Amino acid sequence: MTFSSAFSLLNFVLLLPLLLAMAVSALRASPLDSVPDSRPTMAAGKRPLLQAPFEFEEATVAGIQAAFKDGSLTSYRLVQHYLNRIAALNPKLNAVIEVNPDALAAASQADRRRSSAGGPIGPLDGIPVLVKDSISTRDKLNTTSGSLALLGSVVPRDAGVIKRLRHAGAVILGKASMSEWDHFRSLEPPQGWSPRGGQGRSPYPAVGNHPCGTSSGSAIAVAANLVAVSLGTDLFGSITCPAGTNSVVGIKPTSGLTSRSGIVPISPRFDTVGPMARTVEDAAALLDVIAGYDPLDAKMTAAAAGFIPSGGFRRLLNPGGLSGKRLGIMRHPYFDFPSGSTEEKTFATHFETMKLKGAELIDNLRLKNERVIQNYTTSGQSTLLLAEFKISVNAYLKDLVSSPSRSLADVIAFNKRHPVEERMGEFGQPIFLASEETNGICAAEQAAIKRMEELSEEGMHKLMKENRLDAVVFTLSNFLYATSIGGFPVVTVPAGYSGSGKPFGICFTGLRGSDSTLIEIAYAFEQATNARKKP
Ligand SMILES: *[C@@H]1O[C@H](CO)[C@@H](O)[C@H](O)[C@H]1NC(C)=O
Numbered sequence: 001m002t003f004s005s006a007f008s009l010l011n012f013v014l015l016l017p018l019l020l021a022m023a024v025s026a027l028r029a030s031p032l033d034s035v036p037d038s039r040p041t042m043a044a045g046k047r048p049l050l051q052a053p054f055e056f057e058e059a060t061v062a063g064i065q066a067a068f069k070d071g072s073l074t075s076y077r078l079v080q081h082y083l084n085r086i087a088a089l090n091p092k093l094n095a096v097i098e099v100n101p102d103a104l105a106a107a108s109q110a111d112r113r114r115s116s117a118g119g120p121i122g123p124l125d126g127i128p129v130l131v132k133d134s135i136s137t138r139d140k141l142n143t144t145s146g147s148l149a150l151l152g153s154v155v156p157r158d159a160g161v162i163k164r165l166r167h168a169g170a171v172i173l174g175k176a177s178m179s180e181w182d183h184f185r186s187l188e189p190p191q192g193w194s195p196r197g198g199q200g201r202s203p204y205p206a207v208g209n210h211p212c213g214t215s216s217g218s219a220i221a222v223a224a225n226l227v228a229v230s231l232g233t234d235l236f237g238s239i240t241c242p243a244g245t246n247s248v249v250g251i252k253p254t255s256g257l258t259s260r261s262g263i264v265p266i267s268p269r270f271d272t273v274g275p276m277a278r279t280v281e282d283a284a285a286l287l288d289v290i291a292g293y294d295p296l297d298a299k300m301t302a303a304a305a306g307f308i309p310s311g312g313f314r315r316l317l318n319p320g321g322l323s324g325k326r327l328g329i330m331r332h333p334y335f336d337f338p339s340g341s342t343e344e345k346t347f348a349t350h351f352e353t354m355k356l357k358g359a360e361l362i363d364n365l366r367l368k369n370e371r372v373i374q375n376y377t378t379s380g381q382s383t384l385l386l387a388e389f390k391i392s393v394n395a396y397l398k399d400l401v402s403s404p405s406r407s408l409a410d411v412i413a414f415n416k417r418h419p420v421e422e423r424m425g426e427f428g429q430p431i432f433l434a435s436e437e438t439n440g441i442c443a444a445e446q447a448a449i450k451r452m453e454e455l456s457e458e459g460m461h462k463l464m465k466e467n468r469l470d471a472v473v474f475t476l477s478n479f480l481y482a483t484s485i486g487g488f489p490v491v492t493v494p495a496g497y498s499g500s501g502k503p504f505g506i507c508f509t510g511l512r513g514s515d516s517t518l519i520e521i522a523y524a525f526e527q528a529t530n531a532r533k534k535p
Pocket residue numbers: 098099100101140141142151152
């Protein structure tokens with residue numbers, strides 16, 4: 001979500017009865033019913049008799065790697081399977097905008113490497129990864145942030161995180177759909193919609209056309225087994241919200257822990273790139289590869305490099321990770337579910353489980369200045385983002401090798417020239433227009449920066465210090481504002497399903513650099529609760 005999410009959440013609540021009605025009628029037509037099985041039949045007789053066929057559904061990175069090793073799977077076959085599945089399901093889900101025409105060739109290369117003396121070149125060798133459409137790839141794929149105004153643009157180089165993925169041997173499978181321009185053009189478009197990707201749809205019928213954004217396609221694809229792992233970006237819940245809504249794991253890293261170079265930006269202060277996966281372990285495996293210093297995002301990545309634990313995030317995973325942890329529960333209003341509801345009962349059970357696993361819960365915590373923080377006008381966030389967007393998107397567009405749009409002004413003009421495709425009559429582009437009016441980081445923007453720092457200091461910092469917390473626990477809500485104004489990390493894990501089958505997640509957050517603690521806690525929670533059910 002961008003800062004418009006207050007509206008989105010509100011809309012969602014208002015639309016809930018309608019959604020439920022739609023969900024009931026959609027229930028019998030789960031989009032996953034018609035998936036062809038791309039597994040070769042055993043009757044072909046080429047497979048060793050004792051080797052179990054590889055189970056593609058819910059496959060994990062570790063499972064894929066083990067299958068590569070024992071010869072029951074090749075990267076080529078895995079990529080072929082995912083491409084088939086995308087071909088079958090994407091017309092309904094709209095999770096993928098483009099598949100990489102070179103993905104199978106890259107997979108073959110990985111297979112050849114593995115069988116040669118050299119072995120795998122890195123920890124993700126041959127593993128397919130789907131990436132959000134706002135993340136630059138210097139290959140045949142377009143990078144457009146969902147917008148027609150960037151179609152045909154040529155990026156100068158791979159994004160910092162893509163460089164790292166390729167170095168680790170990963171196969172870029174394609175581009176995931178998203179909310180156009182990270183929902184920063186207007187408050188009006190539905191989350192998960194873009195002119196290039198259409199309306200993204202959750203594989204969970206109860207969620208349907210409301211997959212949440214902005215990294216909607218990245219979440220939908222992982223949820224629907226179109227791929228095992230994907231990349232999204234986040235400023236204000238853009239990983240957290242679609243992850244929770246589609247029952248997958250999302251890590252929104254501390255901003256700067258992962259490079260933002262080559263990302264269609266909103267704000268260099270807050271933007272972050274993070275993994276989405278079906279398990280915490282898979283998300284951590286991806287984070288291990290993408291986190292770290294990038295000379296093209298030098299200041300922030302250097303500052304955050306110290307947050308990376310030696311040996312990586314994946315090494316921290318242990319089922320006892322909740323033991324001795326002090327967790328602050330933001331009970332009111334974030335866990336105020338109707339009495340007797342599935343949500344209420346599920347979280348009550350989860351809190352008991354956390355205690356059984358050795359965590360100490362500090363309940364009923366409140367954030368100081370919550371009202372001020374949750375209003376992006378009074379927090380100063382809107383003032384700052386409007387100015388930073390213009391500066392950073394202009395820099396991004398100028399850096400392109402070629403592009404139909406070289407500035408925010410060009411994009412605005414493009415949208416005016418393409419009112420039908422960009423649905424200008426319905427949505428307009430008021431945020432773009434307001435951003436274009438700004439003139440850099442001046443007194444008002446400086447004051448906004450100071451204000452958000454003070455609000456974070458008085459809010460999250462004080463809350464965590466006074467209660468000696470390891471993490472703050474909340475569920476999808478306006479609490480995201482408090483995490484957003486500080487560039488704080490959030491880890492989301494599937495927590496359950498409402499009576500109508502709508503997934504919900506649990507979120508763990510903390511101060512900048514607490515990523516490793518949050519991942520440790522999230523993993524132990526996941527192992528203890530095992531809440532995810534495939535759609
Ligand atoms: C990128 O966009 C161009 C222009 O629409 C299109 O011809 C091309 O096929 C796209 N690339 C991929 C990999 O889909």
